[in-house]
Amino acid sequence: MFSFLGFFTSLTLLSAGFILTSSAVMDSSDRSNGSTFLYFAYGSNLLKERLQLKNPSATVYCVAKLKDYKLAFGNHKGLASQRWHGGVATIEHSPGDEVWGVVWRMNMSDLESLDRQENVKMGTYSPVEVNVSTSGQDLSCRTYIMNSCVYAPPSPQYLQVIVMGAEQNGLPEDYQEKLRSVQTNKYEGRLSVMEELEKALNKSKERTEEIEPDD
Known part of the structure; x- marks a missing residue:
């Protein structure tokens, strides 16, 4: 769909190998002294380059699932997202x-930035603590739930970012297929956030090529 998707596969391969080991080597001391926190992302922030646009400290901790919830798309009080031109992701309780x-894992210094991205002060999203499951353990994480959600389909661009993030981090294939099957609003315009992401993805590609060994 976009020019930067062609090179995304090489980034996915590198990221997948990292995710398999990241949770095993992560030190919990930073969390215990309050300098970092864990954030569970399920929407566009699945994609590393998207999250790091405004939150540079973010590093992958692990892939996890949140039980008894489902993914939904909509807008706060029915006001369409100006950033994404369509519905955006939220979660809602669903046994x-x-x-x-x-x-x-993120530095506390990025907490205000993350809240700002989710429009917490405007009341669009509320931060909540949820327990997610991974590799036989439960983790307490910060995440966000939309207030006064009115269902609306996402733009193709927004959905593509979510799908890219799911691929990048190796989410279960059946869940990836479920994401790909989401119906969009077919918006075809260019979005400024996509232009930012294209630049960020190009930089990631360049870094990946620099560290890949020669055949």
Whole structure:
């Protein structure tokens, strides 16, 4: 769909190998002294380059699932997102369902930025603590739930970012297929946030090429 998707596969391969080991080597001391926190992302922030646009400290902790919730798309009080031109992701309680996502470890210095991205002060989203499951353990994480959600389909661009993030981090294939099957509003305009992401993804590609060994 976009020019930067062609090189995304190489980034995915590198990221997948990292995710398998990241939770095993992560030190919990930073969390215990309050300098970092865990954030569970399920929407566009699944994609590393998207989250790091405004939150540079974010590093992958692990892939995890949130039980008894489902993914939904909509807008706060029905006001369409100016950034994404369509519905955006939220989660809602739904017994028996599950939402897969990525747990990021972030510095407390990025907490205000993350809240600002989610429009917490405007009341669009509320931060909540949820327990997610991964590799036989439960983790307490910060995440966000939309207030006064009015259902609306996402733009193709927004959905593509979510799908890219799911691929990048190796979410279960059946869940990836579920994401790909979401119906969009077919918006075809260019979005400024996509232009920012294209630049960030190009930089990631360049870094990946620099560290890849020669055949």
